[in-house]
Every structure is written in C-alpha cells, then in structure tokens.
Amino acid sequence: SSSADQDSLESATWQNGAFTEALLAGLAGKADYVPDGAVDTAELQLFLPRDVRSLTDGRQTAIYRKPDLNEDFALAAVP
Numbered sequence: 001s002s003s004a005d006q007d008s009l010e011s012a013t014w015q016n017g018a019f020t021e022a023l024l025a026g027l028a029g030k031a032d033y034v035p036d037g038a039v040d041t042a043e044l045q046l047f048l049p050r051d052v053r054s055l056t057d058g059r060q061t062a063i064y065r066k067p068d069l070n071e072d073f074a075l076a077a078v079p
Contacts, residue, residue: 009055009056009060011055014055018055018056019048019062022051022052022055022062023044026044026047026051027044028076029078030047030051031043031044031046032078033047037077037078038074038075038076038078039075039076039078040073040075041070041075042072044064045064048064049062049064
C-alpha cells in the first residue's frame, strides 16, 4: 500500500488508510476510465497511484502490482 520508506497514511475523515480509500473509490466507479460499466485490473492499476498521491498530497506512493501473465479482468460492476 506504500513504499518501504513511507508510512501508510490514515485519516479520521476517511475512516480508512489512503490506499483503502482509493481502492474503495476506484471500485465504486472512479477508476472506470473506459466507461463500460466495469472497473478492471488495468484501470485500477492506473487509478490507485494517482488517487493515493492526491489524497496524501504526495506523501504516500501506492504500490500495486498484478502479474503480467494474467489478462485484465473486471473486478467490480459500476451502475
């Protein structure tokens, strides 16, 4: 959720850590860059670092990796 030399930041406003807050927002639809009604692994991989950086004013870098051998697949349906 963060690089080895950074703290994983939390906020009482979010009631989560920054990574969890970004993950939930992404799965709720903010990561649906190709507006097809689904958030897939590629969209989430693009969204998470940007949103965590934004939420923490650049103080936390999201670390998210998926195996290169797997095809992208949908993680969440978006209304």
